Amino acid sequence: MLPCPNPPSLFLLLITLICSFFSAVSTAQQPSSDNDWPRWRGPGGAGQWKAPENIQLDWANQKPELVWKQPIGASYSGIAVVGNQIFTMDRQANEQTSEDALAGNERIVSFDRQTGRKLWDFSYAAHYKDLDYNKGPRVTPxxxxxxxxxxxxVGHLTCLEAQTGKMLWQRDLVAEEKAKVxxxxxxxSPLVINDTQLIVHAALQPNGCYAAFDCRDGKEIWRSGADPAGYTAPVLIKNGEHQQLVGWTPKHVVGMSPLNGEIQWKIPYExxxxxxxxxxxxxxxxxxxCGYWEGSKLIKLSDDLQQAELVWEENEYLRGLMSQPLHRKDHVYLLDKQHGIVCFNLITGKVRWTDKNQLTPRGRNPQATLVWVNNSEHAMCLNAEGELVVTSLRPTGYNEISRHKLVDFTWAHPAYSGDLVFARDDEKLVCFRIPTKVSSSK
Structure with a gap:
C-alpha cells in the first residue's frame, strides 16, 4: 500500500500539477493576438497589418527607430511572429562545407521579440546539389x-515545438517520397487547414503535386495531381459553407477538395x-x-466552387513575379516587371495607372513586399533595396508618403507586430519601431 501524503505535501503536489497543466497548455497552444504575424503574409495570409490606431506614417520629423539587430545567415526566408517569439530560417556552414560549397545546414531559429536574444535554433544537413540561387531556404515558417x-x-518538412525548438517530427520528402525539387x-510555405492538416506543394512521386500531412505526426493523409512543383503554396478559399484549396502549378490553376485532394476544376496556364x-x-x-512572362489571368468560380472559367488574360502591363498583389475596393495593385506598380480593375483587367517605377527601380527581378495598413488605402512596401516605403494606393494614383532604409538587398518578406517591423537581409535580422502619434493634451 502506498503511503498517503500529509496535507502540506498534498497541497504542494496539487499546486505542482496545476502549474504543470497550465504550462503544458501554454506550450501546446499560445493564444492568438492582434500582434501576431504567424505565417506567410500574416494572419490568414491576407497581407494586412493590424497597426496601432496612432501609428505615424509621415516620417518627415521622426524616423523609424532601430530597436535591435542580430547576425543571421543567408536566406530568402520570411519572418513569423507569435507571442514574444520571432521565427525565420537561414543557412549555416557545416563540417563538409569547406570541401563542398553546396554542403551546409538549414537552420530554423527563434529570437525574443523585444530584445532580439536568440532563444533556440534547430539545424539539419541539407545539400544544395543542382539548386540555383542556392544561398538558403525560401519559406516563411x-x-x-x-x-x-x-x-x-530541398524537401525537409519539419515540425518543431515553438517554445523550445524541440523536433516533433521531420520528413525528408526527396528521400522518402522522391519529391522533385x-x-x-x-x-x-506550409499551409495549416482545419487545425489538423499541413498542405505542401512539393511534387511527391507519383501524383503528389500537392500533399496533406497530419499535423500531429507528419503522416501522409492524401496526395493530388501529377504536375511539377512551382514556388507557391495553395490557399484555402471559402464561399458560404463551401471550402476549396486553390493552387497554381507550372501547368495549371487548380481547385481541390480539402478533404481528399480531389481535383474539382483546373484551368491550363503553362x-x-x-x-x-x-x-x-x-x-x-x-x-x-499573376505570372512573369505569360501575364495575369482572372478566373470566375461558381458559387459552389465546383466550376471555373477564364474571364480575361493580359500580358503587357500585368506581369508579376515574386511580389504579391494587393486588392481593395474592386482594384488590384501589382508590381509589374517593367512598369512598376500597376493599378487595374479586377473584373475587367483595365489598367488605371502605373507608378513608373517610383516604388522600386526597374530591374531583371523586381521585388517589393506590399502590405495594407489596417483597412486603409495606405500600404507598407519593403522593396528589394531594403527600403520601407509608406504609400497611398488608390484608383486615382500612387502617392509616396515616407521612405526609410531598414536592411541591405533582400527578397525576404518582413513581419509586422504592434508598432514593430522585422526585416532581414543575408547578414542581419533587425527590429525597428514605427513612430506613433503623441496624443494632444486636453
Whole structure:
C-alpha cells in the first residue's frame, strides 16, 4: 500500500500539477493576438497589418527607430511572429562545407521579440546539389497551436515545438517520397487547414503535386495531381459553407477538395521556367494569378466552387513575379516587371495607372513586399533595396508618403507586430519601431 501524503505535501503536489497543466497548455497552444504575424503574409495570409490606431506614417520629423539587430545567415526566408517569439530560417556552414560549397545546414531559429536574444535554433544537413540561387531556404515558417512548420529548399518538412525548438517530427520528402525539387528549390510555405492538416506543394512521386500531412505526426493523409512543383503554396478559399484549396502549378490553376485532394476544376496556364510564384488571390468570386512572362489571368468560380472559367488574360502591363498583389475596393495593385506598380480593375483587367517605377527601380527581378495598413488605402512596401516605403494606393494614383532604409538587398518578406517591423537581409535580422502619434493634451 502506498503511503498517503500529509496535507502540506498534498497541497504542494496539487499546486505542482496545476502549474504543470497550465504550462503544458501554454506550450501546446499560445493564444492568438492582434500582434501576431504567424505565417506567410500574416494572419490568414491576407497581407494586412493590424497597426496601432496612432501609428505615424509621415516620417518627415521622426524616423523609424532601430530597436535591435542580430547576425543571421543567408536566406530568402520570411519572418513569423507569435507571442514574444520571432521565427525565420537561414543557412549555416557545416563540417563538409569547406570541401563542398553546396554542403551546409538549414537552420530554423527563434529570437525574443523585444530584445532580439536568440532563444533556440534547430539545424539539419541539407545539400544544395543542382539548386540555383542556392544561398538558403525560401519559406516563411508557419506557426500554429504551439508548433512551427517549415519546408526546406530541398524537401525537409519539419515540425518543431515553438517554445523550445524541440523536433516533433521531420520528413525528408526527396528521400522518402522522391519529391522533385524545382530549379530554385521549394518555396511555398506550409499551409495549416482545419487545425489538423499541413498542405505542401512539393511534387511527391507519383501524383503528389500537392500533399496533406497530419499535423500531429507528419503522416501522409492524401496526395493530388501529377504536375511539377512551382514556388507557391495553395490557399484555402471559402464561399458560404463551401471550402476549396486553390493552387497554381507550372501547368495549371487548380481547385481541390480539402478533404481528399480531389481535383474539382483546373484551368491550363503553362508558365516559362515554371515560375508560378505569387499566391493566387481570391476576391469577388474570382481567382487572380499573376505570372512573369505569360501575364495575369482572372478566373470566375461558381458559387459552389465546383466550376471555373477564364474571364480575361493580359500580358503587357500585368506581369508579376515574386511580389504579391494587393486588392481593395474592386482594384488590384501589382508590381509589374517593367512598369512598376500597376493599378487595374479586377473584373475587367483595365489598367488605371502605373507608378513608373517610383516604388522600386526597374530591374531583371523586381521585388517589393506590399502590405495594407489596417483597412486603409495606405500600404507598407519593403522593396528589394531594403527600403520601407509608406504609400497611398488608390484608383486615382500612387502617392509616396515616407521612405526609410531598414536592411541591405533582400527578397525576404518582413513581419509586422504592434508598432514593430522585422526585416532581414543575408547578414542581419533587425527590429525597428514605427513612430506613433503623441496624443494632444486636453
Amino acid at each position: 508557419t506557426v500554429h497551436q504551439g508548433r512551427v512548420y517549415t519546408l526546406g529548399a 524545382p530549379m530554385w528549390g521549394f518555396a511555398g 508558365v516559362t521556367y515554371g515560375v508560378s510564384i505569387a499566391t493566387p488571390l481570391y476576391k469577388q468570386g474570382h481567382i487572380l494569378v
